[in-house]
Amino acid sequence: MQAVGPRPRSTPCSPIAPLAITVPRNFPPPPIRIGDLVVDPPILQAPMAGYTNAAFRQIVRQYGGAGLLATEMVNARGFVWLDEHTAEHPDRLWGVADEPRPLAVQIWDNDPETMAKVGRRLAQEYRVSVVDINFGCPVRQVTERAHSGSYLLRDPARMHAIISRLVEACAPTPVTAKIRLGCSPCTINCDEIARVVEEAGAAALTVHGRTAKDFFSGQANWDRISQIKQHLKRIPLIGNGDLDSADKVVHAFQNYDVDGVMIARAALGRPWLFSQAAAALRGEPIPAEPDLETQRTCMLQHYRLVCDRFGPEKGTVLMRKFACCYAQGKTGARHFRSHVANVVGVDEFLRVVDEYFPRDEPAATAQP
Numbered sequence: 001m002q003a004v005g006p007r008p009r010s011t012p013c014s015p016i017a018p019l020a021i022t023v024p025r026n027f028p029p030p031p032i033r034i035g036d037l038v039v040d041p042p043i044l045q046a047p048m049a050g051y052t053n054a055a056f057r058q059i060v061r062q063y064g065g066a067g068l069l070a071t072e073m074v075n076a077r078g079f080v081w082l083d084e085h086t087a088e089h090p091d092r093l094w095g096v097a098d099e100p101r102p103l104a105v106q107i108w109d110n111d112p113e114t115m116a117k118v119g120r121r122l123a124q125e126y127r128v129s130v131v132d133i134n135f136g137c138p139v140r141q142v143t144e145r146a147h148s149g150s151y152l153l154r155d156p157a158r159m160h161a162i163i164s165r166l167v168e169a170c171a172p173t174p175v176t177a178k179i180r181l182g183c184s185p186c187t188i189n190c191d192e193i194a195r196v197v198e199e200a201g202a203a204a205l206t207v208h209g210r211t212a213k214d215f216f217s218g219q220a221n222w223d224r225i226s227q228i229k230q231h232l233k234r235i236p237l238i239g240n241g242d243l244d245s246a247d248k249v250v251h252a253f254q255n256y257d258v259d260g261v262m263i264a265r266a267a268l269g270r271p272w273l274f275s276q277a278a279a280a281l282r283g284e285p286i287p288a289e290p291d292l293e294t295q296r297t298c299m300l301q302h303y304r305l306v307c308d309r310f311g312p313e314k315g316t317v318l319m320r321k322f323a324c325c326y327a328q329g330k331t332g333a334r335h336f337r338s339h340v341a342n343v344v345g346v347d348e349f350l351r352v353v354d355e356y357f358p359r360d361e362p363a364a365t366a367q368p
């Protein structure tokens with residue numbers, strides 16, 4: 001694939017300036033508008049490749065609390081290829097045609113025309129609520145091999161071309177962009193990118209507070225996300241990174257200049273996290289974690305949905321990682337993980353869940 005744009009400018013790596021003042025925000029935060037779409041509450045479920053499929057989204061929707069759900073990232077070039085070869089559309093579009101709205105579909109590529117072609121289909125034929133562009137993926141297959149995802153952060157002109165072409169093709173369906181702070185700690189350019197994203201006609205900007213080089217190391221830099229707000233005139237800023245509790249969501253809104261927040265990893269085994277965060281934003285008591293029996297039932301429903309789509313064999317293999325997410329952080333999770341990691345069929349999966357999925361401690365029996 002052809003290279004796009006120049007290498008990042010090598011500027012000396014300087015520490016991030018702290019905010020002069022912390023901006024106290026209106027609390028509770030109002031809903032956000034993404035084009036004509038009202039996102040209420042302003043808590044978004046993040047796209048996650050390999051995870052946020054229709055089964056996961058159905059479970060998230062059941063618990064409620066997420067104002068906008070998103071698919072996994074879909075490769076626009078792959079979509080076009082499959083279309084031209086009259087093959088089935090990618091598994092990553094499973095559910096998209098029929099499931100409830102609002103729903104954002106995220107696509108990636110570096111070619112404005114390919115992106116526009118796919119965006120138009122998603123907007124007009126699939127009638128999705130939002131078309132989101134991935135400018136944040138740091139994985140080599142996407143960056144070095146396909147010069148897409150976070151690779152494009154070094155080429156604001158190309159980003160502008162992709163966004164403006166997509167906006168035109170999808171209208172009136174809103175187009176949004178998801179970025180990282182920059183390619184590396186030495187080439188942070190999110191302020192410039194934010195201006196480009198808005199100028200090109202995007203309807204919202206989501207920022208994961210790490211650079212591509214960071215992958216997932218260290219902590220998301222919410223001060224740096226917050227500073228981007230002053231560069232946006234019209235569109236909402238959605239902050240993302242390390243939110244794993246309702247309290248942290250409240251803290252993010254109270255301390256940083258963001259209009260919305262997005263949650264990814266923490267919701268994988270805890271799809272009820274959105275409803276906990278939404279209750280906290282309404283000033284209500286935060287609902288307790290479901291008991292482990294309820295969590296197990298939820299996981300088994302998730303398993304059924306996956307098997308209905310992919311069949312028992314592939315469904316079981318796919319579900320191993322989700323099952324580990326549901327067990328994560330609980331007593332006995334390691335033991336469960338070691339057993340579920342190799343299961344191959346439905347009977348074995350159910351037996352392992354029955355035997356090893358963490359259970360609530362039995363209530364202490366009354367002493368005579």
Ligand SMILES: Cc1cc2nc3c(=O)[nH]c(=O)nc-3n(C[C@H](O)[C@H](O)[C@H](O)COP(=O)(O)O)c2cc1C
Pocket residue numbers: 046047048049050051072073106134136137178208240241242243262263264265266
């Ligand atoms: C397994 C996995 C897959 C991901 N896939 C995507 C993706 O398809 N598109 C995207 O924009 N971000 C993707 N991300 C990044 C998340 O959306 C999010 O920005 C990141 O995990 C930080 O948020 P968190 O701290 O709440 O997890 C992925 C992250 C993980 C862990």
